[in-house]
Amino acid sequence: MKNPTGMSRRHFMKHMAGASAMTIPALTLGNAIRANAQTLKKNNKSAIMLWMSGGPSTMDIWDLKPGAVTGGPFSPISTSGDVQICEHLPMTAKQMHNMAIIRSMSTREADHTRGRYYMHTGYVPNPNVEHPSYGAVVSHELIDQRKGSLEIPPFVAVGGGSVGPGFLGMAWAPFAVNSNGRVRNLDMKIDDKRLMQRMATLRLIEDGFIKQNRGQAAKDHAEILNKTLNLMTSDQMQAFKVEQEPEPVRERYGATNFGRGCLMARRLVEAGVPFVEVDLGGWDMHTGIHSTLADTKLPELDRAMSALYEDLEQRGLLQDTAIMWMGEFSRTPNINGNAGRDHWARAWSVTVGGAGMNGGIAIGATNGDGTRVDTQPYSSQDVMASVCKSLGISLDTTFTSLSGRPMKIANGGKVIKELFA
């Protein structure tokens, strides 16, 4: 078992001992100390967020209004579940028994930055506190299940930056990679004994600065150094290499960034990563929306998203993996003068599936032209609470912000009952 730096973990550990023999101060390396990775338990829970950056028009995708003035040109098709979806998602249609559409999302943030923050955290932006995002919260709560066996970051963002860890601290920041899975600068090209001597020297300078009470940034830096060293020497980095997958599998996910990202998400979940976010951008369609959807965006989504569900199910992982699909908001029912749709948060859809949540159903409904939610409206908090429940994370979990203020997980959102009935 050789890792990318050509250094096996066991070999590396042996040389750490060599470094301390040089009487350079002893090192603490967090996870690196725990040399023999345990085999991952099958019931590890994970979550994958498919983030549709820009705000996808959900009434053209999940909640069609054929015949309405606002309806647009697309027709609904039947699916393997008890719902209809857009005709341009034929492969996804065969996976709908695994997925629930929440059609009564109603939120207030129709600005990209604010919507992105709100949908990722369950909180509206506030100048005085930075809330942790989905990935930070979920990985923070699920990491203990891994019993120290995870050597790579617990929160990976593929093809986008996600949203930061807020007051949970830099240790829970997303590890951002491109969908090609190439992680830059992994290789130091010096022998491991010398690397450890460098690290010992670095640690001495680092600690000196921390002890001078200059604030959190100094400590965060040291923590990231540990994680970086851990990752540089881990075989689990193989999980990023989607090119190791057989050709038919890669083909099934699609030769697109999003396809590769979804495939990487499956590999990362298999490797024990609790939270992966895969970004598909380009939904901000103020002009020419329906041709773009039909020709490029929906086919790309269809192939990759259906492959992810199918693959996880076949591998028996879907029952322990929650999958969310959402953007920062949706788009206006009204079609504007440029054949586009603008920002709209008042009535829209997200989808969730896996991790024991009920599939094949639509929850809630909008009115005839999609301008209003006619049933109980749901919020970002409610979706987050439901996902947490599916992952076995207690909704009584409370975080303490840096100012000492207690904050309930998912901002006190209510579980959407139909998902678990």
Added chain:
Amino acid sequence: MFDGRGLRFIGRAVAALLVAGFVLSGAGASAASPKGKKLAPADDFGYPQVRLINERIRLAWKDYGIKPSKPATDGEWCRRVHLDILGRIPSQKELLAYVGSTESDKRAKLVADLLFSEKYTEEYARNMTTIWTNVLIGRSGGTERNSLTSRPGLQKYLRDSFAREKPYDRMVEELISATGSNTPGAPNFNGAVNFLTMKLEDNGAQATAKTAQVFMGLQVQCTQCHNHPFNEWKQRKFWEMNAFFRQTAALRSFNPGTRDITGVQLIDQDFAGEGGNPEEAEVYYELRNGLLKVAYPVFVDGSSISRSGFLEDANRRGELAKMVAGSEYTQKAIVNRTWAHFMGYGFTKPIDDMGPHNPATHPVLVEELGKELRKHSYNLKELMRWIVLSEAYSLSSRTTSGNTADDPLLGETPKFSHFYLRQMRAEELYESLLVATQAQNASGSYEQQEDTKREWLRQFVIAFGNDEGIEATTFNGTIPQALMMFNGGLVKRAVSTDKGGFLWNIAHGDLSNTKKINFLFESALARKPTKNEVGIANKLLVARKGDATAALQDLWWAVLNSNEFIINH
């Protein structure tokens, strides 16, 4: 949630009033600590504006019962002032010259030197150009496929403007009103057009939003579609402001026979109005209830101009540029932005949201500094000098029991009782590594050097791909950054032991071992090594079996990778 927000807003407003109240009741030069011990008067170097800052900042300390940290060491102060003004750390030579000086006004002298001496003009202009390019077009502006923005074009304009000390109000006016070609070398080149060339889609919604946000500190983007609940700015205002941009167009030229854009011309032309009547050229917008409304060009303060869409009656963008440049909002916004640059936090968070719903922590100070700046013909260097010479800027970043509560990370409003840590920007790291390894005069023209840097910077940018050009950087203290510092090409070059290179020269020079180690610490951290650090350096020498170059390489790698190096402290 809503209640919490409301309460915090009230808390902040009260704090702001308290500060204002004390200011009105007459400014004592010294504030008493909670235990009643008086602070010694703070040096103002003979500048009334510095005195003003010191007084106002001290009053807030008094209100909140906070004690300031001790002054930073000479080395720390010298390092941060170089980083903040020039965008790089001081060279070892510059450091020793400053630390070794016994002149009582050496701080004022160094600041004057960095800001006004010719030998630093290029570096100052480069740093400000970097900062303003990111403000005006973002980190990814100009790197999009078939972009309408020329990043080098904007940078050329900014560099000239900063090198020539162009008054800020004139720069604002030029950026908003510019016409001409966006690409250097093209006939009729005017790099300033690049602020707007790519913001005109959707009837100039981005041009409207960014002009208000960047220059006036007003966040209006939400009001494009609806009246904002927490913002006094109404939907009508957005479209009245937007009406100023409707004579403007970006004309593309293509490589013959292809769709590849070779350049963009920003022009003004007659606007017929959406109703087709150029004498009353109006803009339509839709209320949430579907009602269609009409807007004409009216500035934030209510000043209106001719409704005609004919250029000969009114050049709408030109009129807007003048009004923005002369606006009090603009005056306050630039004070806030500049303050935040040097102090780590502004008077509002975020710094470009200064509407009435978001009161400043030190309102009188913003107000007064804005007036002073106007009095000094919008010379940004004067404003910088006042801030950098202030007591608050001179304090150590080491917190004490008297001011640990002053931590904006805890959600507190900043009181500036100690220097706030912040990580270098990627560009600062790049330039600092060049200086630390004496490679700043490497071969290549200015443009070639900038190209190399731009190429390196691209790895950190993540664009979110939406109509607002929102983006993030992975140069944010996370693992990719640490990997780059551990193993990346830039650091590899910095720690190279090639014959004739930086480390080789030190190793083969005639300095004593101790002095070699000192040299590295001074070059990167602006201080001498501790006893333990010298100790470990000597152990490295043993481990490398006496190969001094290799041992220095290990040490230099560790120094450059440390928190102390990358954090402006």
